[in-house]
Amino acid sequence: MTNKLDDLASHYQQIIAGIGEDPHREGLQDTPVRAAKAMQFLTHGYQQNLETLVNGAVFESTMDEMVVIKDIELYSMCEHHLLPFIGKCHIAYLPQGKVLGLSKFARIVDMYARRYQIQENLTRQIAEAIESVTGAKGVAVVIEAKHMCMMMRGVEKQNSSMKTSMMLGQFRKSQATRTEFLTLIRDH
Ligand SMILES: Nc1nc2c(ncn2[C@@H]2O[C@H](COP(=O)(O)OP(=O)(O)OP(=O)(O)O)[C@@H](O)[C@H]2O)c(=O)[nH]1
Numbered sequence: 001m002t003n004k005l006d007d008l009a010s011h012y013q014q015i016i017a018g019i020g021e022d023p024h025r026e027g028l029q030d031t032p033v034r035a036a037k038a039m040q041f042l043t044h045g046y047q048q049n050l051e052t053l054v055n056g057a058v059f060e061s062t063m064d065e066m067v068v069i070k071d072i073e074l075y076s077m078c079e080h081h082l083l084p085f086i087g088k089c090h091i092a093y094l095p096q097g098k099v100l101g102l103s104k105f106a107r108i109v110d111m112y113a114r115r116y117q118i119q120e121n122l123t124r125q126i127a128e129a130i131e132s133v134t135g136a137k138g139v140a141v142v143i144e145a146k147h148m149c150m151m152m153r154g155v156e157k158q159n160s161s162m163k164t165s166m167m168l169g170q171f172r173k174s175q176a177t178r179t180e181f182l183t184l185i186r187d188h
């Protein structure tokens with residue numbers, strides 16, 4: 001069986017040749033392998049699954065007020081152009097007997113972000129994962145991101161960003177709950 005890294009590297013070599021560069025010139029000799037390793041890293045979310053990642057870090061708790069985790073950095077790859085989109089993710093949930101280990105929110109964000117994505121699906125997947133792991137009364141996820149495919153090419157807009165939100169359970173039902181969350185994540 002071909003080694004996956006070698007296989008990916010040989011495709012990068014073809015890309016380099018395909019754009020008219022010489023993949024054998026000194027500066028580019030090691031680039032296919034480097035690029036292949038970088039792409040493997042940028043998409044390592046495909047190798048992860050929710051259960052292993054959470055690793056039992058769900059704790060019993062009588063806390064039943066809103067918990068907010070703000071400004072989680074997010075690096076993802078747009079599935080249309082394979083270019084990065086970069087931003088922040090804000091999460092809130094209303095626990096119902098169970099809370100999740102703090103670091104696990106960031107790990108869940110990364111697991112889905114480190115795949116080829118569109119921002120809307122990424123937002124939904126994070127929210128649904130947190131809902132399924134915690135059984136919370138409600139989950140809210142907001143992502144604000146800048147897309148390199150809009151900045152470096154295409155329409156070349158440097159200042160626009162995209163904001164997506166996914167509200168589940170109580171956050172969807174209650175305007176007051178949603179407003180409380182949006183107030184808590186607002187920049188001051
Ligand atoms: N909704 C959404 N659109 C995205 C995301 N990332 C990239 N896109 C858009 O996907 C669309 C792909 O459109 P196409 O017309 O097939 O591709 P294109 O010719 O490269 O489009 P331009 O970027 O307009 O040059 C573009 O409008 C991108 O801006 C995302 O996360 N969510």
Ligand SMILES: [Zn+2]
Pocket residue numbers: 078079080081082083147149150
């Ligand atoms: Zn794109």
